[in-house]
Structures are given as structure tokens and as C-alpha cells.
Amino acid sequence: MTDQPINNDALKKTTVTFIIGATASGKTTFIQNHFSNKRNTVILNVYDYQQAAYKEAGFGKHIPFGREFKCLYKANENLLVDIIRVLQENKNVVVEQTLYKAKRRIAYIDAIRNAVENISIEVYVMCPSDSVWEAYINERKLNTSIQRLSANANGIEFPNPSEGFDKIYEVINNNIKLRMDAPKPEIVDSAHKELSDEAQQIKQEEEKAKERLDLLESMNSRPFWHCCECCGKKAFITAKEAFDDGWDYPPQMGIFGLLGPRTCGECDITSTLYWKVQQQALPIVVESMLTKEELKTWRRIKKEPESLL
């Protein structure tokens, strides 16, 4: 009988370690000090994924209000995919994340445990004291105050074992302490409920956006009502036919839903609502100052392209 070498790798548990905390709470430095030299370990940072998501959506530094949540959501999703991929390659993962909310952590943990067996999930929560925070601010010349940072940090729901963590550590300055609070199983159900509502809402919004895009696309080829706001002429024709007949009308001229001239080939721009508004000191539409006809035109424009079908 020969000795068979035991494959230790198969028995070894891989670990995913989250480092969470507010802005400037020392996450990156902590990772450098404690994890950068670990073998068989990949370090991922949510910040990289957020930048990529902004870029993909076509934004630089300034993200329009309402779009940021979607980008962050996408970044979280992409990061999760990579975490799972690395774990499946039998490597450990260290993740720099914000994950303030229990529900976000639960979503991650559920997905990871579903995809990878025999895994240990740990979290370190950065809880710097005011003096350490002050030092960070000065060091990085940040334009913020301790009050602002700690208010931000108060938004963190401290992780609970019921979320599915094997180990939870509180990091106060250089002091790492295991902190396993009493389990709160009720947070899991409410998190699942919130997550599924959220996913549902995002799906609906995406479907609506898709429908809108399809409708706008169809306006290039389908016939629709062209209504001259000056002489009242109406024609149910395609955009190409209208263009050939001299109409000024979206999608060839102007944009559906935005004020611009809506005229037939016979009429000219100076009798349009658009022209009138442009002559005002402040070029905005004030409904109370419009004639009955102008109001009709304005309401039709606002509801385009549906108002033309």
C-alpha cells in the first residue's frame, strides 16, 4: 500500500472578508496592513466598480440626481459577480465596501452562500475615534469635518450574526475586537422583503424605459399626426413624408416633448409658441399667459409622442 497524499486544498475553507466603514475611516490602510501580503488572496474595492459603472453610464464626476442609485446598484452587482468568481477559483477575497445597510450585506451573503459551499464570511467594521479621524482628515487634506464624517458613520447598521457572518470584528483605531451581538433573526425577513420590492421596482423601471425607447424608435418609421400650430393643418404621415413636405417636426427637427416649432411647409417659425417664448426676457412657458390655442399646442407637445398617435 502506498501513501496517498491528502489533498488539503479541497478541505481548506476559503474566506471572504469585508472591510466596511464610512469615508476616510481607514479601510484601505487597514487592508494594506493586514491583508496585502496574504497568499492566495484577491483584494477588490467597490470604488473601482463604482467608477466603472459611472463611466459605462456615460458620466464623469457629475452624476445626475436619480442616476447615481442605479450606478451604485450596478457596481454592487458586478462586484458580487467577481467575488463569487474568485471564491470559485478557491482563492480568498478581501473586499473594501461601504455596505451600511444590513439588507445589502444579506443580499451579498445569500448570493455567495448559494454559489459557493464551505465558505467563511467575516466582516471588519471600521470605527475610528475622533482623534484618529482628525488625523486622517489632516493627512489627506479632506474638505470635511469630524462631525460630518461621524454623522455619515452613524448611518452604518452594525452587522449582526443573523445576517450570516461567521465572525464580526469591530476595529477601533488599531484595536481589533470580535463583537458578536445578540442575534436578531427578524432583520433577515424584513431585508428579504425590502430587497425583493427593490428588485421589482428596478425591473419595472427598466421595462418602462425600454418601452419608451421602442416607442421613440418606432416614430422614425410609423405614420403619426403632424399638427401645424399656426394654420391648424393636420396630416397623418411618416417623418420622412413630413420632411419632404417641408414640415418642421420631430424626430427630424427638434425633440419630442420639448418646446420647438411644429409647423407645416406653408407656415413659418415667427408665428409659433416657441418663437413667442424665445422673445420673452425669461424664455420659459407660463401657462397663464398663453392663448387657448397656444395652451392646446403646449399640452400636445408636452405629451409627445403619445399625443400624436
Ligand SMILES: [Zn+2]
Ligand atoms: Zn401651417
